[in-house]
Amino acid sequence: MNHTMLRRGKSAALSVLACVLVAPTVYAWTPPAAAPISSPTKTAPKPLLWKVSDSDNSIYLLGSFHLLKADDYPLSTDVDKAFADAEKVVFEVPPAELGDPSLGQKMQQMAGFSDGRSLSKVLPADVRAKMEQAIGAERLAQLDAIEPWYINLGLLIGVSQQMGFQADQGVDMHLARRAVAANKPVSGLETASQQLQVLDASPMEEQIAGLRDFFDNPAEVPKLLADTHEAWRDGDVDRLNALVIDEVRKETPVTYRIINVERNDAWVPQLRQMLDGPSKDDTLVVVGAMHLLGKDGVVEKLRAKGYRVERICSACDK
Structure with missing residues (x-):
């Protein structure tokens, strides 16, 4: 696997493992169909x-994967027990904000250039030429007012779907649906607006690097997403560290600092x-x-900070 493929895979994995607002992204471009990746009958992750x-x-x-498939369920009984024990559930962003019909519009507004520049x-x-070849000159022109970070998310959604x-x-x-059904209070560690500002703060050169990597060889992206998903299902901390972090x-050190380190420091x-x-x-934090x-x-x-910390994974010993 070459160096470019590595960075492209990490950009995709970063999104599905770091920002819940990958979910409501409106724009999606689907690359040429890749061969489906088959999987055997699955046990709980x-x-x-x-x-x-x-x-x-x-x-x-609890570490989430923000985009999953129906056959990734049911979750582990360890998660069920933690959910049952918790009096409240906390997410990155309050679930009500994710369900706000205006969120997609807010994302698109944030994704626009604010300094007079354009795509x-x-x-x-070289990047412009590859994008034009892949999606056509007309579609590329329609995206001229949109910053690369938002297009990158849309590309990820297209491949994932x-x-x-x-x-x-x-x-x-x-788990948000389960919490509502169980009448457990839910809240968030940050607002949707704060997370949008995080996504928008990625340096332009690192945003462009993500587009270049994607269009260099888009057929590799499904395999790399599948690898990350498999590592998440396996609860494989070492592999996820190698694949993503x-x-x-x-x-992309600045993007990593903004999306991961600074938010972690604000949450602690x-x-x-x-x-x-x-x-x-007791609280379940997802x-x-x-x-x-x-x-x-x-x-x-x-x-x-001196707290008692233990990993809960009864299947990991088997």
Whole structure:
């Protein structure tokens, strides 16, 4: 696998493991059909689930994959038990905001250039030529007012849908529905507007790199998404670190810092308040899996603060 393919795969994996707003993206372009990736009859995914405790209560941290398939369910009984034990459920963004009909319009507004530039002005000639060949000059012209980060998300949605992934099957959406049915309070660690600002803050050169990588060889993207999905289903922390975090941190360091590190740092005080505050309720926290992994993840950040941390994965010992 060459260097370019690695970065392209990491860009896609970063989205499905880091930002829940990948789900409502409106624009989607589907590349030429790739051979379907078959899978055997599936068992429940091995969860990326940790229990963090102090003297009087606990929070469960569950790593989500934001786009999944119907046959990724049911989830592990470990997740069911954590859900049953929790008095409330917290997501990246409050579920009600994800269901806001105006969210797609807000995303499109945020995706527009605010400094007088346009896609045709910022794209290098080679990227523009490859995009025109793939989607046509007319469609490319229609995208001229849209920043590359939003197009990258749309491309990811197009590929994912072709592979059978759906936003309404993501772990976040699934557990939000269950929480409402069980009358459990739900909330978010940040607002949809804050997450939009994060997506929009990626440096232009790193946004363009994502488009270049995609159009260099779009047929490779389904395989790389499938690898990430498989690693998530296997609960394979080491493989996910290698597939996503290590390369993204090295090749698009500013985007990695903005999307992962800075948000984790903003969430840790909120998570600590759930443990240290007066409430003795237990809480299930569901965020993109990337936010839990590695030295920058909230799991290690909370461990460093002295809390008891244990991974919960009964199938991992089998």
